[in-house]
Amino acid sequence: MQRVIRKVFVSKVFERKVVMITGACAGIGRALALRFAQAGARLVLLDQDGPALDSLVQHLRDHLNAESLALCCDVADAECVQASVTRAIEQFGGIDVLINNAGITHRSAFADTDLAVFRRVMAVNYFGALHCTQAALPSLRARRGQIIVLSSLSGFAPMLHRSAYNASKHALHGLFESLRLELEGSGVNVMLVCPGFTATDIRKNALKGDGSVIARPIPLVGKVSSAHDTAEAIYRAARRRKRLLVHSNVNWLARQLARFAPALFERWLVPRLSGVRVGQ
Numbered sequence: 190m191q192r193v194i195r196k197v198f199v200s201k202v203f204e205r206k207v208v209m210i211t212g213a214c215a216g217i218g219r220a221l222a223l224r225f226a227q228a229g230a231r232l233v234l235l236d237q238d239g240p241a242l243d244s245l246v247q248h249l250r251d252h253l254n255a256e257s258l259a260l261c262c263d264v265a266d267a268e269c270v271q272a273s274v275t276r277a278i279e280q281f282g283g284i285d286v287l288i289n290n291a292g293i294t295h296r297s298a299f300a301d302t303d304l305a306v307f308r309r310v311m312a313v314n315y316f317g318a319l320h321c322t323q324a325a326l327p328s329l330r331a332r333r334g335q336i337i338v339l340s341s342l343s344g345f346a347p348m349l350h351r352s353a354y355n356a357s358k359h360a361l362h363g364l365f366e367s368l369r370l371e372l373e374g375s376g377v378n379v380m381l382v383c384p385g386f387t388a389t390d391i392r393k394n395a396l397k398g399d400g401s402v403i404a405r406p407i408p409l410v411g412k413v414s415s416a417h418d419t420a421e422a423i424y425r426a427a428r429r430r431k432r433l434l435v436h437s438n439v440n441w442l443a444r445q446l447a448r449f450a451p452a453l454f455e456r457w458l459v460p461r462l463s464g465v466r467v468g469q
Contacts, residue, residue, distance in 0.1 A: 213245065214242055223420070278328055286337065291314075337380050339384070419436055
């Protein structure tokens with residue numbers, strides 16, 4: 190009987206809660222929207238792709254009877270983010286969960302990467318999460334909510350030809366681990382998520398060193414998770430209000446090697462994970 194009561198209680202954790210997701214139209218963002226909709230959440234969906242947003246809202250309404258608000262927004266634009274958060278609070282009364290998922294990547298050696306590429310990657314991956322969190326924080330404090338940040342393997346280990354991407358993920362850890370300390374006692378939980386290689390569209394839109402989009406997707410190496418599986422892991426970790434989710438055996442191994450045997454990690458695992466040879 191006790192197990193049944195607990196199961197019913199857990200299943201209601203996110204019912205009627207307001208969940209804001211950035212980069213909501215594809216990959217992990219879309220999978221998260223579907224998963225939280227299944228849990229009864231009301232959704233605020235941020236993305237730059239207007240038609241894709243409309244399609245997602247229609248799908249959520251038709252198949253899951255989900256209440257959602259779609260907002261076209263570039264998270265790198267602080268004013269646009271603030272306006273989106275204000276609109277969400279006006280419609281739903283507040284924000285309970287903020288999922289900073291929007292991100293872009295590149296594949297180019299440091300020496301061949303334009304400064305504009307570094308700025309764009311940081312603008313989306315780092316400042317995008319910063320903008321959304323600053324704007325939503327008063328509501329999250331008032332509702333004792335959650336901040337979920339999508340990092341990656343690159344948050345704690347180097348990857349070849351991803352210097353701008355790696356830097357943005359390291360910056361996220363520095364920012365949100367510090368914020369977690371500042372929010373201690375506030376009731377707001379901060380969770381960093383480090384997925385392994387996941388089948389998403391981020392590879393298809395990766396930038397070259399000159400800022401153009403790579404014609405062929407970056408190849409995936411090792412164990413690859415589906416966006417659905419990653420979203421399910423994030424959802425379950427959010428229910429438990431975890432501080433860190435490392436969702437990959439590859440990530441676990443990389444983290445241990447990077448910490449305790451960095452020379453071995455750089456010589457043996459980095460080239461395999463990056464899909465390129467050192468010096469290439």
